[in-house]
Amino acid sequence: MVTKFIRFLPLIIASLVSFSSSFTPSDNYLLNCGSPSNTSIYSRLFLTDSTKPGSDFLSADRSISLKNQVPSPNSSTLYHTARVFTRSSGYRFNIKKNGTHLVRFHFSPFVSQGFDLTTANFSVLVNGNLILGGLHLNNTDTVLREYILKIDRTAVEIVFTPGNESGFGFVNAIELFSAPRDFIVDEGVKLLSADGSKVYKNLSSRVLETVTRINVGGPKVTPFNDTLWRTWIPDDDYLVLKSAARRVNTTHPPNYQTGGASRDIAPDSVYMTAQEMNRENPNFNARFNITWNFPVGSDCARYLVRLHFCDIVSRGLNLLYFNVYINGYLACEDLDLSTVYHALASPVYFDVIVDSGDSTVVQVSVGPSILSSTSAMNAILNGAEIMKILGHENSESSTKEKNIWIIVGLVVGFVGLCLILLALLLVMKCWKKKPKPRPAESVGWTPLRVNGGSSHSRMSEGTAYVSPGPNGYLAMRIPFADLQFATNNFDKSLIIGSGGFGMVYKGVLRDNTKVAVKRGVPGSRQGLPEFQTEITVLSKIRHRHLVSLVGYCEEQSEMILVYEYMEKGPLKKHLYSSGFPPLSWKQRLEICIGSARGLHYLHTGSAQGIIHRDIKSTNILLDENYVAKVADFGLSRSGPCLNETHVSTGVKGSFGYLDPEYFRRQQLTDKSDVYSFGVVLFEVLCARPAVDPLLAREQVNLAEWAMQWQKKGMLEQIIDPHLAGQIKPSSLKKFVETAEKCLADYGVDRPTMGDVLWNLEYALQLQETAQQREPSEGSSVDGPNSPTFGIVPQIPSSNIRADGERGNHNSDISTTDVFSQLMTNDGR
Template identity: 65%
Template sequence: MAFPILILTPLFFSLFHLFLAAFTPTDNYLLNCGADTNASFFSIRSFLGDSSRPGSAFLSADRSVSLSDPNPPPDSPALYHTARVFPGGSSPSPAFKFRVTSKGTHFIRLHFAPFKAPGFNLVSAKFGVLVNGFSVMNSFATNSVVVKEFILKIDDTLLEISFTPSKSSGFGFVNAIEVFSAPNDYIMDQGTKLVASDSAQIFGNLSSQVLEPIHRINVGGLKLTPFNDTLWRTWLVDDNYLMLKGAAKRAWTTKPPNYQNGGATRETAPDNVYMTAQEMNRDSQELQARFNISWGFPVGSKRVLHLVRLHFCDIVSPSLNQLYFNVFVNDYLAYKDVDLSTLNFHVLASPLYMDCVAESDHSGMLRISVGPSDLSNPSRANALLNGVEIMRILNPVSSKAGGGKKNVIWIVVSSVLGSLVLLSLLVLCGLCLCRRKNNKTKSSESTGWTPLRRFRGSSNSRTTEGTVSSSGYQTLRISFAEIQSGTNNFDRSLVIGVGGFGMVFKGSLKDNTKVAVKRGMPGSRQGLPEFLSEITILSKIRHRHLVSLVGYCEEQSEMILVYEYMDKGPLKSHLYGSANPPLSWKQRLKVCIGAARGLHYLHTGSSQGIIHRDIKSTNILLDDNYVAKVADFGLSRSGPVLDETHVSTGVKGSFGYLDPEYFRRQQLTDKSDVYSFGVVLFEVLCARPAVDPLLVREQVNLAEWAIEWQKKGMLDQIVDPNIADQIKPCSLKKFAETAEKCCADYGVDRPTIGDVLWNLEHVLQLQESGPLDKPEEVFGDVTGSGTARQGLYSGLNTERDNGDGTSGIINSTQVFSQLMTKDGR
């Protein structure tokens, strides 16, 4: 991630740092590239023009071009008004050379601010960057100001930085370069955990890695610019990364930190980072006393190792030994029962940091959580976090020969390979344990790629109701050539959707069957757990209201899933945000009933059942007859076995639809799907997103907002205007009650999906038959007794869509067959 150039923070935060003792690095090179004059940056550092004298002392050869911006923006720094351009065709490439007087860890910052000048348009540049022969950037291009930073250990007396155009006719450029020594022990090898499972291992040779900072976050505080930092870094706020803002509360102090020998220093992080924090919001009435604060950080790269540095300073406790908490990284326990008082030599408000190495998940995210430990006093349970740094661990590739550089390459590569081997062994051990325990233990999601097993039988039969197929994967195989032909070689004009797994294309098979083709990132195994989950589940079950798997392809390192094509697309596109005409109220009810039937079959169609884990309006698809089908089973999990109440697992799902109890306890049940479905019901009724951050605070979360109106008896005021005059009051009342109960805070208070299905059928009957004098007495409630429901079953008829465009009247036995049979439960 690039660091944007930010405006100055408020003056009272900045002035404090004017009086700090500045860090003086041994090596300190600041170059204003392409200029013959010096330029200041943030009024605190002077960059020397690299053309200030003939034959620049830093450039190895005179095969570059000095370029000036003819029309510089009036508010841009002078540092970005010039650039050094490196045209292609030069061999060897010109390089900046810096004499290293103090070997060890160094910072390298490269500033890129493209502009258009005679002969060159820097926006069109595409190039790579080598540092002592290591490729730290590849095929880089930008149309805005970007600052790239790298932290690496320099063992030579000379540091070379070269810019290599991607094409011989292309060029590279740079506006400014910073090279300076890092403080001693800025990156340490001892004690860094590799958090890849619940039992953390030690990661070695960290100081020999090349690190690229992706995020620097001042948790609970304001933006900090280089003016506020002795190492001239930029720190952003954490607001956009909090997964549940209501779980956190800002904390701050006006007293400077109590620095101790052996702890953090002002070079580790600025004072302002340690003077602000996020702590548990124990004032929230919606959360229990024990919950976690969680942040989600996108890092771009999937399944890549990162150094995670967490900053702590206890500014919330009135005295020592009152704060105990746990730290989780990617749902794994990284640090247990953290007691900052003990770690900081029994000095309150003394800063420290903790390092660990973790792998980004399949979606390119890193999640960090803090929460109270079992040692916490229940009346004072708390947790906090002051700052976060996330640095990608690069695996450099050398393009030069040389003994010294080869040794450095060997150190880096061997360390990374050693870590990967360790991870592989951990995964293999985990898989063996899972098989021996019948999948009762948690399995790692970073499983290695193995060919899919072959089974007997056929899975091509299509049934209108639920069946569990005994067939396997072999007959579901589709050749890559057929898929390639059916999508016109994955023509971008055929893209109908994009998700975390990859792009979805409209296509056709040899028999002209229309299909939707979901293609994982070519050549990558990043989405392997989702790929296997979809095939495992959909190859064994068939239901009219579940999207059918037509086949899959695993040739040529591809992961491709082929589904039946759903002409009308996702439910969401028929509610808001598209040009599709809005669905009528009756159509919406039928869609909800269809989705509930599919979800009910998932929950009850086998002894363990299946928990979908990602129910939302984009995962409910409509066919040409507007029949709803539940889709996307990549996050699905088997339900608890008979002697269990839940499945313990890391939190997965989508913001706005996520069960708060599942989020707090990391215990998954089928009631988690019920909560998500309740949000969908409100989404259907109100035609707005589950989460809309652009709205005022009380309206951001749809479920919370709708329930408030429901409690006031005024839900009709926020109903979608397109259907407001179509809904009969009795139908709206029962629908709203159903949605509200689905979204109860605790799973025990929510109905089963079977009860929800029963109530939605009831809502449709009310809509079609008109208001009743005493609907509650006649029809009971979603949590009513079985006797009350039996009374309804005996007299209820409803309309059925036969799937061929016709409809008929069927009796209660047919409607509720899944609810009333032993197999269904």
């Protein structure tokens, strides 16, 4: 503890120096709400809000002052009182100087005078604009909400509105003060999206809500040590791989330059600490990234990401070159901090705007540039702030409202025309002779012909086997007009999902076939490699447990993929999303078995095999009968050739599921999919996300957390409560042993997907019969450390086939039967 204090002593001294020259705002209102007296916090005087209606700040007599009779001895005196609003009411503040202001609301619920503040449900409006809607505090934790907004009036009115007639709102303290000049600027802010980057305009006129503020590589910074009285928290809990980063700090104050970052942008202690690449770790090669996942909401919002840099690691100019990535997009390439002001240790910051999509995190990564020399290969980050942009879609909604009647008129006319054309088509169809059906193809484990299309393709009979186009897949093309018809011109009400590629719509083709239509952002070619990979992979393969590609569209700058529709959606939603009945243990086992069959087919269906690279619960889809199918092949790669052990490639995948050996060595094998599948197995068992940054530090990563409980022999303590009393011990033991083996640190120690499949089928049989079969000589059923783990002799399941096509029973013997002879000692 003493060592840690001495280590950060220079930072503490620097913070005291910076505080002595603190910013003096033009407007500075600090209220101790509900208190009869003033109080001083961090050398700032919080005034009492007058209990006399209409005077000072209170706008009307619609409030009650409360006092906490049993305050926590460690709590701030600000939280010993509160102002309660039983009707819409609040405060009014006169403004001396228009411009950007900061507003902070302090909420710390307690019970007093018949009011339980944890049951409050209310909204907050500032000058008539809703900035905080439906706040409901279900515990006694203190909550601080900070907003940055532009004030262009002579007064600010803050109104607290109860959620219903019998409800109420409350607040413990309010801060309203002017921000420094150019705290939020409009020039040079970049918007990153799937269709590339562009300049974002009028940022200063938006309302920003602070989500998180991070001191990367350093200790917690309290409001006393910040000129704007902010709190900066350490980055430890947000690092995806802690061993990839190394803390660095300096005792020298930052070299501030005119026009650059100032102490009001971030305190000295932020710029005097950083995380850099841990190049001393022998498990990493020369090039790797440091990555942070910062949790945000799940409402597809837009965020301002402010990153702070100060080169405290270089010995000279032009030595440090690195790249910055946000949500996988390249935000800054070949960044050399010393060229900004031609000096070292000069603080700079960059503002970038991103959309979260369906992700619950904003991901920031830094890594070496191709310009980096071998000896100076490094990347750093000093600080990060994430701010949510409120109401960024208002202008778009306004434009749509103005044109609503034009759209209605066009739709009515279009529907009328369609009805006329449909009548003509029905008449013409009656005159035509029905074509003879083509006999069904026998589909096995070998890839389909590239030129042959897919049996799921909805093209006409005459185009099913035409000569391939430039890409060899002309037979699977679907006209854009057909997809407009199928999705009601991409009606937003038909959206069933979204991701990095674009939106996914539910559609119905002209032959009444239900499909899922994944549409890339129109005009963007950023997802072109994934688009082409998906077509390449899915046009060659077909299997009961792989989502089938119906077709694709590549016209009018569109990139659209059309799949068979999966009625029940992703597995993830059935594990820990509300509104779905919990899956039984048997259902979960069958889903895991189906997924394993699909992956086993990918790995072994051709000479090189196919490695998926993005196995996770959102990429396992369920049909109407809960049959599992593996989906999303945009990151797939061909496996190594016969004379190779791996494929050397850049790291792709999803955090929480990423094979650590692949991450360290950038050497991809099919065992990387096995690792990801092991995480899915624990996800199925425990019904929680692979990564949950909101949990305690030791629980954030599911794989690590589950393995800790497994080593203690107490894994049953963390399984899904809905499974209580359902799982037979022998079935659970085999399932957990299989998942544990999948998560081995090194791929050579992991089972193949064939081994995983056999063990899962065995776990299902144990569940249904609770009778363990005698193992073959030399095999091991219960020994996870045995070299023969995963080779379990058994009669193959009859209800799930490994051959490619559903309902195809033409083969005399299934691949399952073949593999049973190869994999058991009896078969040998």
